[in-house]
Amino acid sequence: DTGVSQNPRHKITKRGQNVTFRCDPISEHNRLYWYRQTLGQGPEFLTYFQNEAQLEKSRLLSDRFSAERPKGSFSTLEIQRTEQGDSAMYLCASSSPGRAALSMAQYFGPGTRLLVL
Amino acid sequence: AQKITQTQPGMFVQEKEAVTLDCTYDTSDQSYGLFWYKQPSSGEMIFLIYQGSYDEQNATEGRYSLNFQKARKSANLVISASQLGDSAMYFCAMREGMGDRGSTLGRLYFGRGTQLTVWP
Numbered sequence: 001d002t003g004v005s006q007n008p009r010h011k012i013t014k015r016g017q018n019v020t021f022r023c024d025p026i027s028e029h030n031r032l033y034w035y036r037q038t039l040g041q042g043p044e045f046l047t048y049f050q051n052e053a054q055l056e057k058s059r060l061l062s063d064r065f066s067a068e069r070p071k072g073s074f075s076t077l078e079i080q081r082t083e084q085g086d087s088a089m090y091l092c093a094s095s096s097p098g099r100a101a102l103s104m105a106q107y108f109g110p111g112t113r114l115l116v117l
Numbered sequence: 118a119q120k121i122t123q124t125q126p127g128m129f130v131q132e133k134e135a136v137t138l139d140c141t142y143d144t145s146d147q148s149y150g151l152f153w154y155k156q157p158s159s160g161e162m163i164f165l166i167y168q169g170s171y172d173e174q175n176a177t178e179g180r181y182s183l184n185f186q187k188a189r190k191s192a193n194l195v196i197s198a199s200q201l202g203d204s205a206m207y208f209c210a211m212r213e214g215m216g217d218r219g220s221t222l223g224r225l226y227f228g229r230g231t232q233l234t235v236w237p
Contacts, residue, residue, distance in 0.1 A: 042208050042228050043162070048223030093162070110161045111161065
């Protein structure tokens with residue numbers, strides 16, 4: 001039973017460069033979420049997909065950020081013209097619909113740690 | 118206003134003892150869900166326990182139980198018989214809008230976490 005996977009696990013980039021992260025959810029899960037976590041804080045919501053539809057976006061998701069889930073399976077999160085303030089852990093989670101309590105939980109991947117120099 | 122408040126930045130407990138991690142929440146929704154996650158130093162968020170706002174009984178999962186006091190808007194996590202491996206960051210989270218058809222809103226609101234240290 002594979003969990004949520006994220007690639008790469010670490011990324012170091014220079015300010016102004018573009019970066020792209022990938023998330024592969026648990027196979028039967030149709031909902032996918034992106035969060036950002038900075039040091040000493042809890043995760044902050046970025047965006048949410050149900051299948052291929054992007055249903056919710058946070059104000060944190062500026063114009064430099066874009067997320068896609070083209071076939072309703074894996075998702076990518078791209079940050080254009082990175083800034084030092086983008087340095088954080090980017091977490092992906094997935095969940096399935098349904099009424100059982102566990103199915104309402106979001107299951108997280110290991111995260112991608114981004115450092116912008 | 119903060120949706121989730123965790124007032125204990127750090128907690129210490131001796132192995133085999135029980136510990137309570139505090140969480141209060143703020144919502145005007147009647148239907149919502151409360152979650153606790155564990156984040157070890159490796160970074161991955163691990164789901165521990167869930168409580169629905171309409172659940173009449175407190176949730177339990179093994180050594181974890183949730184002390185749900187709706188009127189006080191609190192959802193404290195109780196870990197019984199602490200183990201060294203329980204040392205980690207613990208986050209309380211809430212999802213609003215958990216209707217009968219399931220949540221239509223995806224986001225979880227997280228608190229700032231409590232660092233739990235279990236000592237021998």
